[in-house]
Amino acid sequence: MNRTIQPEISHHYTFDLIEPEKEVLSNGIEIYYIQGGKQDVCRIDALYKAGNIFEHKNLTSSSTNDLLGEGTHQKTSLEVNDAFDFYGAYIQRESSRDYAGVSLFASDKHLGKLMPLLKDVITQSNYSQLEFDIYLKNRKARYEDSLKKVEFVCRNEFTGLLYGDHPYGKSLKLNDFENITRDEIEAWYHEFYRTQLPVVFVTGRVSEDSKKQIAENFVELNGKNISFPLSNFPQAQTGSHFIEQPGAIQSAIRIGRPIITIEHEDYSALSVSNTLLGGYFGSRLMKNIREEKGYTYGIGSGLVSFEKNGMWMIATEVGKDTTQPALTEIYKEMELLGKEPASDAELMTVKNYILGNFIKSIDGPFNQSDKIKTIILRNLNKEFYKEHIEKVMKVTSADIMSMVNKYFSRDLLTELVVGGK
Amino acid sequence: MASGLCGNNIAENFMVNYERFVLGNGLKVLVHEDKTTPMAVMNILYDVGARDEEETMTGFAHLFEHLMFEGSKNIPNYDGPLQNAGGSNNAFTSNDITNYYLTVPAQNIETGFWLESDRMMELAFLQEKLDIQKKVVIEEFKQRYLNQPYGDVWLLLRPLVYKKHPYLWPTIGKEIAHIENASLEDVKHFFFTHYAPNNANLVVAGNVTAAQVKELAEKWFGPIPKRDIPSRNLPVEPPQTEERRMVVERDVPADMITLAFHMPDRNHPDYKTYDLITDILSSGNTCRLYQTLVKEKQMFTEIGAYVMGSIDPGLVVVSGKIDKKFTMQQGENAIWEVLEEFRSKPIPENELQKVKNKLDTREKFALMNVLTIAMKLASSELLGNADMINTELEEYNQVTVQDIQRVSIHVFRRENANVLEYHAKK
Numbered sequence: 001m002n003r004t005i006q007p008e009i010s011h012h013y014t015f016d017l018i019e020p021e022k023e024v025l026s027n028g029i030e031i032y033y034i035q036g037g038k039q040d041v042c043r044i045d046a047l048y049k050a051g052n053i054f055e056h057k058n059l060t061s062s063s064t065n066d067l068l069g070e071g072t073h074q075k076t077s078l079e080v081n082d083a084f085d086f087y088g089a090y091i092q093r094e095s096s097r098d099y100a101g102v103s104l105f106a107s108d109k110h111l112g113k114l115m116p117l118l119k120d121v122i123t124q125s126n127y128s129q130l131e132f133d134i135y136l137k138n139r140k141a142r143y144e145d146s147l148k149k150v151e152f153v154c155r156n157e158f159t160g161l162l163y164g165d166h167p168y169g170k171s172l173k174l175n176d177f178e179n180i181t182r183d184e185i186e187a188w189y190h191e192f193y194r195t196q197l198p199v200v201f202v203t204g205r206v207s208e209d210s211k212k213q214i215a216e217n218f219v220e221l222n223g224k225n226i227s228f229p230l231s232n233f234p235q236a237q238t239g240s241h242f243i244e245q246p247g248a249i250q251s252a253i254r255i256g257r258p259i260i261t262i263e264h265e266d267y268s269a270l271s272v273s274n275t276l277l278g279g280y281f282g283s284r285l286m287k288n289i290r291e292e293k294g295y296t297y298g299i300g301s302g303l304v305s306f307e308k309n310g311m312w313m314i315a316t317e318v319g320k321d322t323t324q325p326a327l328t329e330i331y332k333e334m335e336l337l338g339k340e341p342a343s344d345a346e347l348m349t350v351k352n353y354i355l356g357n358f359i360k361s362i363d364g365p366f367n368q369s370d371k372i373k374t375i376i377l378r379n380l381n382k383e384f385y386k387e388h389i390e391k392v393m394k395v396t397s398a399d400i401m402s403m404v405n406k407y408f409s410r411d412l413l414t415e416l417v418v419g420g421k
Numbered sequence: 422m423a424s425g426l427c428g429n430n431i432a433e434n435f436m437v438n439y440e441r442f443v444l445g446n447g448l449k450v451l452v453h454e455d456k457t458t459p460m461a462v463m464n465i466l467y468d469v470g471a472r473d474e475e476e477t478m479t480g481f482a483h484l485f486e487h488l489m490f491e492g493s494k495n496i497p498n499y500d501g502p503l504q505n506a507g508g509s510n511n512a513f514t515s516n517d518i519t520n521y522y523l524t525v526p527a528q529n530i531e532t533g534f535w536l537e538s539d540r541m542m543e544l545a546f547l548q549e550k551l552d553i554q555k556k557v558v559i560e561e562f563k564q565r566y567l568n569q570p571y572g573d574v575w576l577l578l579r580p581l582v583y584k585k586h587p588y589l590w591p592t593i594g595k596e597i598a599h600i601e602n603a604s605l606e607d608v609k610h611f612f613f614t615h616y617a618p619n620n621a622n623l624v625v626a627g628n629v630t631a632a633q634v635k636e637l638a639e640k641w642f643g644p645i646p647k648r649d650i651p652s653r654n655l656p657v658e659p660p661q662t663e664e665r666r667m668v669v670e671r672d673v674p675a676d677m678i679t680l681a682f683h684m685p686d687r688n689h690p691d692y693k694t695y696d697l698i699t700d701i702l703s704s705g706n707t708c709r710l711y712q713t714l715v716k717e718k719q720m721f722t723e724i725g726a727y728v729m730g731s732i733d734p735g736l737v738v739v740s741g742k743i744d745k746k747f748t749m750q751q752g753e754n755a756i757w758e759v760l761e762e763f764r765s766k767p768i769p770e771n772e773l774q775k776v777k778n779k780l781d782t783r784e785k786f787a788l789m790n791v792l793t794i795a796m797k798l799a800s801s802e803l804l805g806n807a808d809m810i811n812t813e814l815e816e817y818n819q820v821t822v823q824d825i826q827r828v829s830i831h832v833f834r835r836e837n838a839n840v841l842e843y844h845a846k847k
Contacts, residue, residue: 003495007531009506039785081707088778141722144674148570250568282500294556317564349505356507
């Protein structure tokens, strides 16, 4: 047996996304069922276009969403939560740039009892002054903690630099906590949850009976569908920026820019370029900054697609003394990628990695639901991911050089260092 | 509410199927077949952790974990071939174990056998790689422990709680100097003392068959020689007889108080009772600590409780950040009042039942992931019985409110408490 030779590998995969079953209720709510799974449990997501892109004041969107069901017109917060606990169920509240909403995790057999509770959380929240005050006080304390972390400060301020007063340009400030009131939260709740219909995704194994329960409860909601605001391409503050953090022994670095989204024709080639540069453990940046120089515990880059704009960034934390050399090496790697074609072997590895990782990311209904949500919420064609992967497999090293020169050219980038240098 | 509580119907619970066999060299192999996934996962658990380190060379097991990715005898680069096979991987080190895992499309699982068996056989042992990984680990030390508010809590607490047992240092090491001093000789010695087929278990799960795994295990791991593994003989932690307290001041925004109590080992019959006590104290928004101290008294901005889950006798930890309007002393007293309620009378039945119900749901979500199954099989096997993956929930269900009170009386005593007062600099 020759241990120096890798066993034969194959990249023959079949991948099919589950076709979600769509039900449209008489009030206009769309429910998508992504059925399957080994256990009789499910996750129900009710998503609203209520992310912070719509905000006029920081904290409005997330506070409203975090306090959903923390007290309703009939029950105290403790009674609401106890009722979920009673059935071993739990809810999670999540908000982001575009969407906000609530997810219920439960056994199928209890949905008959849990659905009316979930409906109350969505429609009967009362936003008491006491719950609001406690929430805001504790969130402010967590924010004050975060201000001691270079990574957080860098992430928070970086978005401001990239997007400015564009709707995606939210960076949280200490005085935001003084400026927000309970009345504003309640008004937001009425505007975005009581007069808007959610999109609903049900993932897992649910019985026909449960489906009836789900429909019966969601059909009682009233509202309309709303659209995302139109926005211009943001004007980033490019160039180098620095925030000194006294006492820090490491610096947090972010380099990036606003960028195209997943729908753009360049997206597949751009995503291969990103992966090659910093998107996996074998990336150029990881190899250079961590595996050759030992400047950092980790470095990575990524592409994010929001509804109306995208973001690309490199992020790392490095020792204060090696901040400058790390920056030099990062730019060197980007330049090299635009100047010299990547070898066939490296390109093959990246593609195989992306492909294998994709297969992993659609393993089972719970993983698939993320992809299906993207297709439905962004109104993409059903074959989107299949076509994307096919395009990925065709990307050449010339394509990569052209993407790097087009999108990662240094004059387009914003750099922020928080810590010392 | 108590009469209408939903109890669990154990018969409904999904059983994790698995096969187990042992190779001639002592490597224990477990296989979980799941035809519904296109993936396969491989988990290798080595029975070595920070507790096996010399007191003058702490952080070594973890540094060593990094070196396991820096080339083996016949394969100069671990990650490249795996990525080429469409796979990804990671590892972690704890005070008890070092655990490596990879995920790969099932048809390429043999690459996993090839990579993992070669590094179990022998590493490349290169000075240059050691020098770089020392730097990487030192940056990790800074990033996770030194450059974070409250990041040094466990560096302070461990030596307060443990006086003899090697749990007195954290996995990352006592100090950066220990990592700086590691030599290539130390690395070689550590490898041949702890890395061996007879000191590990291998779990393969996903779209594979037991017969296929048996054949591949024999082929790739079978030829690795058994090694002499010194038996573990760790100092036993003497019982604590009086309260211990440490007071520090740091540049952080709020005071934080941590109480750590000694508890029994992972295989002790009361372990699950301890685990449920911390769930009742701190799981979700209806739990005791949150309701009393965050909502009613508004004395804490956040608070939690958990068991350490270590193999040797471990800890129950209660820790929270105090609202600026209150003092450290007020915060501590309020925690003791909550703990006292567990001692003075049995808690209501429904409070126990609801944490059991929640555990059941969480477990069902967790066991849908083959990697979670593989890791659970591996840790259960290490504890002496892989079948615990199927029997554990029932054991949790057996715990009674009387057990909760009995254990609380025993553990929540002043002379069993280690208190860390972490003051915000004024």
